[in-house]
Amino acid sequence: MALLSVRNLTTSFHTRNGVTTAVDDVSFELKKGEVLAIVGESGSGKSMCCYSVLGLVPSPPGKIESGTALFDGRDLLAMSAAELQSIRGTDIAMIFQDPMTCLNPFLTIGEQLIEPLVYNRQKTRHQAKYRAIELMRETGIDRPEQRFNSYPHEFSGGMRQRVMIAMALITEPKLLIADEPTTALDVTVQAQILSLILELQKTRDLAVIFVSHDLAVVRGLAHKVLVMKGGRVVERNATSNIFRSPQHAYTQQLLAAVPRGEKTSEDLSQSRTVLAVSKLNVSFLDRNSGKRLTAVDDVSFELQKNEILGLVGESGSGKSTIGRSILKLVPADSGQVHFAGRELLRLREREMRLLRPQLQMIFQDPYASLNPRRTVFDTLAEPLLYHGLAKRSNIEHQVLALMDDVGLARTAIRKYPHEFSGGQRQRIAIGRAISTRPELIIADEPVSALDVTIQKQILELIIQLVEKHSLSMLFISHDLAVVRSLCDRVMVLQRGRILEVNRTENLWSNPQHRYTQSLLESVPQIES
Amino acid sequence: MLRFVLVRLLQSIPVLFTVITATFFLIRQAPGGPFDADKPVIPAVKRALEAKYNLDLPMWQQYLNYLGDLLRGDMGPSFKYPGWAVHDLILSGLPATAELALYALLVAIIVGVLAGVCAALKPNTAQDYIPMSVAMLGICMPTFLLGPLLVLVFGFWLNWLPISGWGDLPGDKIMPSITLGAAYAAYVARLTRGGMLDVMSQDYIRTARAKGLPERVVVFKHALRGGLIPTIAFLGPAFAGLLAGSFVVETIFQIPGLGRFYVQAAFNRDYTMILGTTIFLSTLIIFFNLLSDLLATWMNPKLRHQLRGQSV
Incomplete structure (x- = not known):
């Protein structure tokens, strides 16, 4: 008999703007000791499925419209709040995505x-x-x-x-619901947590519902997979079948979006050096101890024309700090940064401002990095006008050309950031970065906040723009698969130090440093 | 922690100095002086009085003298109550005022926190609108209206409580405390509601619910600690405001407190008394602000750690 049997579950949200169905007629079953993965992109209703079963949907506006969820023969959806609460604390337990806020x-x-x-x-x-x-x-x-x-x-x-x-x-539950439990974690930590969950699942014969947007993560863990899109189940199958012969077009799209393979990098060692960083040191004052903590430790590297150089490391390794100190957004203690014939660290703010059009940055969170009160037009026109790259008379024309470049519909020109999805917002941010015809772009985790399908589109856009505008890019990321598919060369950073730099194909085939090897081994694989 | 407190105390020195200087010179700008009464005083007598209290010296010398006396802990004699020193007068009025302020603060905390929590649990329902509308009313209603209203209802019509006095009859402290605390209860309610609403939408509240904790544990154990931080930060300034603002209530209910002296001193141009009371209240305000900041910091484990770190 099934431990949990969900039939025709429908959950919707009643808001002022109308009714949205978050979970649409979803059914699934789960036996004791079985691991079910629910996969889909954000907004697909995969988390809402679980919250509905546990009575955790915020109500109002949320409402469970219909369905049953038999757990050990009792219908969770028909229970009183008190009964459900006692089951939550004992037989069904849940873990969430972000351990920092949970x-x-x-x-x-x-x-x-x-x-x-x-x-x-x-x-x-x-x-x-x-x-x-x-x-x-x-x-x-x-x-x-x-x-x-x-x-x-x-x-x-x-x-x-x-x-x-x-x-x-x-409380020794029978069912564990894990909602994207490793999404917020570094790749090595993710590997540890996944193997911990698997081990605990085996020793306790636990039933697990594992919610994720990442098919690769699910692969080594789940017995069967439910693929969701727009609140509906579009495909369900045993894990091996999903990966071997995905039936639904959306599943195929999800699988295709997982970054794989490596870029066939060109040898750019003969081309012009755009950026040369030497012996860069950055430290921060720790308020607790009063000591200075080293964030960037004696880092040197060069970036060639047309090159995408990956900078890889776990959180806290100092990779973002390197990017920011090159742009003088955080002060460096010592070192040199040569760009366009100037040494940036010695420049005064006024001289630096003249160079800024050629040095742009893309940030991780497209929700936070765009001003919510400015339209796309305002955001894209501002740098052009400020740096005198366009006249008021033809600014609209230029902004529209930029929007074409980054794949935004021209009709969206007067819209505000909240009217766009995450991927579209990142397109706006990219448009802003390339608007001043920069020579170098520093991209700090530009696709980490995006779903895998959107991520793929943005990566393609980046490759296309780098070609078209002969850009050079420092690409900062913790995601090795992304870096591998995009970058020509990769630097591995640990605790502020560069451990190794190599052409992408060499790094993967022959990692020199032990830390690099462990990083590479931690990446969940979609192929065996 | 010790260092944190020391730094804050050092920072308060220029604040106090500015208060003293501004008050000293401002009060001298007011027309009239301590010895101008309704009946004209003979010029010779007035001169003699001014000489006795050194008011005939140049202003800057009086100022320096006053600062010197203050450093020795002497706030000088009262001009209006001969034979009384300012600090004696302050100390005689302080107990009643402090007690009143304390009770009013308790009223504000108990009523305000309960109303705020209630409202935050069911936002945008009657359970939210009713207490918050009452709170708005409490903020808008001046004490000189609320006090007499309470006296009318509970003193005359219902005859439940004595209408004036302090510590003479049983229950005579209830109405003054409510009158003074009402507006602050309203502020506390609004702050608590905001803080709780903020916390109730946090991920860790969802975790607590997912763990199957009873709703009362979720609210009072998990949410209240974080939700009360803005309220606690407000309590310091609130207590200082209660101390300084008790004049109206003290007058309505005939309470022998500090507020009375303060206002009378201003009318009488009792220079030393005004200065003394102002300095005293400023010191209290600084002290209670520091106290509530420390408390709010202590409530947050992450910041508490920093407090400890600094003390090493």
Whole structure:
């Protein structure tokens, strides 16, 4: 018998702008010890499916319109709030995407860990603590006795996700729902968390619903896959079949969007050097200890004309700081940055301003980096007018040409950022960056916030623009698959130091450094 | 922590100095002086009085003298109450005013936090609109209207509570505390509502619900700590405002507090008394602001860590 059997689940949101159906007639079954992956892009309703089953849909505006969800023979959707609450705390547990925001910053880790036992299983705090420490050890948190009284901000992202997992498993649930549990994590940490979930699933014979936008992540984990789009299930099959012979066009599109293969890089060593960074050092003052922490440690590299140079590292490795200090957005302690015949670090702000049109940046979050009160026209016209690259009389013409360049419909010229999707916003941001005909663009994780299908489009756009405008680009990313498909050369950064630089194909076929090897091994593969 | 407090105390020195200087010279700009009464005083007597209190010296010398005395902890004699020193008068009025302010603060916290939490739990429903409308009314209604209204209803019509006095009859402290605390309760309610709404939409509240915690635990254990931080930061300035703003309530209910002295001193041009009370209240305001900042910082584990870090 199925542990969880969802039939014809429909959930919609009633807002002032009308009714949107988030989950549309979804059915699935899950047996004990089985892992089901629900895959789709953002807005496909994959998370809402799980929230509906657990009664976690914010209501109003959310409303479960119809359906049943039999769990151990009882219908979750027909239960009273109190009954459902007791099941949430005991038989079904959930872990979420962002371990940074999902733990309460005001309570100790230990307190949050023991809560399900204390409130739902009537255990004493002492018994609960004993169990919690046991589980912390099992989920790979070292020195659990001491860490028990720590607060979430004293943990790294990966450690917090371990805490979340321990918290979910502390009542020995039968079903674990994991909502994009590794999306916010670095690739090496992701690999650790995935293998932890798999191991715990096997030892406990746990049923798991694993929600993800990333097919590659799901591959080594799930027994069967549900592909969702626009609230509907478009394909369901055993995992191996999904990857071997995807039936639905959307599934094929998802698979095709996963970055793979490597760019056949040209040898650009003979072409002109656009940017030369030598012995760059950047440090920050740590307010807690009063010490200076080294963020960038003696970094030197060169970037050639027409080259896309990848800069790869985990969070905290200093890769963004390198990009920002080249643009003098953060002050460097020492070193030299040669660009267009000038040494940037010695330039005064006024001289630097004259150079800025040739040096542009694209940021990670297209939601945060565009001014919400300015239309596309305002955003794209401003740099052109400010730097005197266009006259008022023909500015509209130039803005439209830019919009063509980055694939935005001309009709959208008077729209505001909130009217665009994430991918379109990133197109606007790219349009702004290339508007001043720069020679060099520093792109800081430009596709990390995007769904895999959108990511593919933006990467194609970047390649196309680099060709068309003979750009050079420093491409900062934590995603090795993306870097491999895009960059000519790659630098690997760890704790502010460059460990190795190599042509892309050489780096993958023959990584020199152990850290690089472990990074490469951590990347989830879509092909065996 | 020690360093944090020390830095803040050092920062308050120029603030206090500015307050003293501005008050000293501003009050001298007001027409009349301490010895101008309704009946004209004989010029010779007035001169003698001014000489006795050194008011005949050049202004800058009086100022320096005053600063010197202040540094020795002497706020000088009152001009209007011969034989009384300013600090004696302040200390005699302080207990009633401090007690009143404290009770009013309790009213503000209890009523305000409860109303704010209620409103935040069901935003944009009657449970939100009703307490928030009452709160708006509380902010708009001046104490000189609310006080007499309460007296009318509970004192005369219902005859439940005594209509004036402080500590003479049982229950005579209730109405003044409510009158003074009402407006602050309203502010607290609005701040608490905002803070709670903010916290209730956080991911960690969803986590708490997903863990199957009862709603009361979600609200009072998980949400309230974060939701109260803006309120706590407001309590310092609020308490200072209660101390300084109790004059109207003290007058309505005939409470022998500090506010009365303060206003009378201003009318009487009792220079030393005005200065003394102003300095005293400024010091309290600075102190309570520091206290509530420390408390708000302490509530946040991440910042608490920094406080500890600095003390090493």
